[in-house]
Amino acid sequence: MLPVEQTADRCIKCNVCNTVCPVSAVTDLFPGPKYEGPQGQRFRAGLDDGGSPDASLDWCSGCGLCTQACPEGVMIAEINAVARSRLVDDRGGLSLRDRLISRPSLLGRLARPVAPLANAVMASRPARVLMERTLGVHRDAPMPRFAPTGFQAWARRHPRPPDARRTVAYFHGCATEEFEPAVGVAVVRVLERNGLAVTFPSQGCCGLPLISNGDFDAARRHADKLVTALEDAAGDPGVIVANSTSCGMTLKAKYRELLGMEGGAAGRVAAAVWDVCELLVDLHDQGELDSGLGRIEARAVYHPPCQLMAHGVGTPALDLLHLVPGLEVERSRNGCCGTAGTYGTKVEKYQVAMDVGSGLFDQVAAAGADFVVCDSETCRWHIAKATGLPVYHPVQVLDHAYALADGVALP
Amino acid sequence: MLTDVVVVGAGPAGLAAAVRLAEGGRRVRLIARGNGFTHWGPGAVDVLGRVGDKRVERPLDELAGLAADHPYRLVGVEALRDGLDWFRGFAAAAGLDHQGDPARNRYQVTALGTLRPTCLLPDPAAAELRGRLAVVGIARFRDFSAALCARGLERAGHTVTSATVELPSWSHRRSFTAVELARAFDDQDFRERLAPTLAKAAAGAEVAVVPAVLGLSRGHEPWADLQRRVGLPLVEAALAPPSVPGLRLFSAWRRRLDELGVGWQLGFPATAVERDGDRVVAVRCEGAARPVVVRCSEVVLATGGVAGHGIEANRDGSLSEVVAGLPVAGFPSRTGFVAGHFLAAHPMGAAGVTVDAELRPVGDDGAPLLANLRCVGGLLAGHDATVEGSREGVALATAARVAASSGATDRTDQVVPRA
DSSP: OOOGGGGGGGOOOOOHHHHHOTTTTTOTTSOOHHIIIIIHHHHHTTOTTOOOSOGGGGGOOOOOHHHHHOTTOOOHHHHHHHHHHHHHHHTTSOOHHHHHHTOHHHHHHHHGGGHHHHHHHHTOHHHHHHHHHHTOBOTTSOOOOOOSSOHHHHHHHOOOOTTOSEEEEEEOHHHHHHTOHHHHHHHHHHHHHTTEEEEOOOOOOOOHHHHHHTOHHHHHHHHHHHHHHHHHHHHTTOOEEESOHHHHHIIIIIHHHHHOOOSHHHHHHHHHEEEHHHHHHHHHHTTOSOOOOOOOOEEEEEEOOHHHHTTTSOOHHHHHHTTSTTEEEEEOSOSOOSOTTTGGGBTTTHHHHHHHHHHHHHHHHHHTOSEEEESOHHHHHHHHHHHOSOEEOHHHHHHHHHHHHTTOOOO | OOOSEEEEOOSHHHHHHHHHHHHTTOOEEEEESSOOGGGTSOSSBOSOOEETTEEOSOHHHHGGGSOTTSHHHHHOHHHHHHHHHHHHHHHHHTTOOEEOBTTBOEEEEBTTSOEEEESBEEGGGTSOOOSEEEEEEETTOTTOOHHHHHHHHHHTTOEEEEEEEOOOOOSOOSOOOHHHHHHHHTSHHHHHHHHHHHHHHTTTOSEEEEESOSOSSSTTHHHHHHHHHHTSOEEEEBOSSSOHHHHHHHHHHHHHHHHTTOEEEESOOEEEEEEETTEEEEEEEOOSSSOEEEEOSEEEEOOOSTTTTSEEEOTTSOEEETTTOOBOOSOSOGGGSSOSSTTSOOGGGGOOBOBOTTOOBBOTTSOBSOSSEEEOGGGBSSOOHHHHTOHHHHHHHHHHHHHHHTTGGGGOSSOOOOO
């Protein structure tokens, strides 16, 4: 496979990438992926000092829509990610804010033991204003609530179902552990209902926030640790299910493309990772998916995260949602909700993130949706904050539909 | 299985095939390596602009004289009419009305002031160029020179003036592209402020020619509104890629795919098919970490010719179809790929897959190679869409054929040629 930066040679200057960039559509602070990517790359290629011709590439949110739209196979967003890491090196590393927001597992370790206090502080306006002034985290950016008990604690007490057909390992990621254990519980329930037993390898952060913010060295340390932690599961049971599409994408592709971790244990782990909805659709193809879903009379907008589209598996969640009787689902017309991980939390980028997402927020309002469905946690938080509606992981919707079929009322 | 038909390719042929199949009740999935010709082309519907050295005035009259393996000959004039009628209905429903008739070609003005023969034109490019023309450009917009366009139109026999106008102040501080400009035209206030300047620059003319940037995401409404304010017909001239009219159309395609529940994915090329005897049972495409397998009961290849990467050249001088490894007709050696100069008709542009009347690929003996795989659009042998100006017509006609007979191959495992 061609190294990311060399794909710049395939560029035919057609500008298709610039037409899909959601950031340059709302601000001229970012001139567009073509200028920063394949075009800017010509000026970077000969520089030994790692210098970059244009600091404006920091406005790239890393959504990756440009790479997907390119008909010639130029890895535009990845070229920009590599260039940004050099920019960060030039500056002597990440700012304090970026170092903090790119370490969700560290934040969780610090805050979860005092979750009620931490949540109260994060919900307090004066504290947020102070945080904005001192750190540069926008006062209105959504902050997830720390869960008093993590997902792993639940998983340790969870008994293995006796009649499983086969076993899969579960990579739940930091968000499930620190903020949304309920999503993990729904994932396990839905997998078990479909004949799969779930194991819970010990695990840490995949390092994606560090990659996005441009600290590749720190990201590599996280990546090495996680690959070691998941290596056994990649051999047996051989399937590692992920419910966070961005973390799943990181394991599948970004270690290889951006951190140079090709082949070996990293390659075996990458090949074993399945997005949970991708796996459920595969079960359906084999005739093994329980289609006894209860009726949900509701309207929903489904937003496929930009980072799900980077899996190349289409929109499996949409296929699954279509199986739920009564549920009317409309696909989001936005390629990106705007927040792109930590991007939208930054004081200088919050408004860009809101402007990028505005088409989606308008669509949700116009559709009269009862709720929104989205596979990625940071997108869910961003969309929930902007629309005021509940935003669920697709598997939570399936879990609910199964419960309805059983006559069990869920909260 | 959640997919009946996998359509590969997101150009006009793949989009039309996917939408029409889904309208016919098939569960469709669309896979493409990236965006396609919608973003590159001038945003008109070409049917047949040139045969040999001759400009075509009346496309329908020329069809019978085309070679026997030309896609139009294979699917017939009724499929072409069906394709065009259906397309007009689809586009109009999305707020993108078109004018024209395959009985007689129209002409689309380009940024060079040339007039390219085409069949259907979107309303903003459709007004007749009559009387005195004013070509109006926009200051600091690098993709359109009013003087250059005017000179071309003069050569074509028109009486033309040219002018360049300053934009009202707007948020864009950097240099800007056609797409950024088009987004500005979506804003009514921007149009209101520009209209008097535009009217003044075009004073005395019967028609004003302007670059194709009059709005991006609100169909033809920004054009119609500006035309009303300026008080004379505005004609959009086609620009270099990316094509704003093509982008308007692409968002209509995408919206329709979403309405019909067609799952679509860009960025990951299809690389192979899995077979069971003479049937395809799945399409394999690149994925983030491993090949992704999409099971299906039917496949439509709309991957384009050499320029669209549906066909690639091998080092030994042969050409291959990239997804199913289908034979590509007629290139004994690589010296035959290209003509003597850059803008000539290159033989490789006509490279394609030979098919039967059902658009199934055939072998040397004329018998179908696969029962449930069909080819549409630029991938087909027997035509060179760029040289003859037939891209959208072939796309729509072959998509019409596929839509009409989809599902037929589900009912039999035998390859039965249909008369």
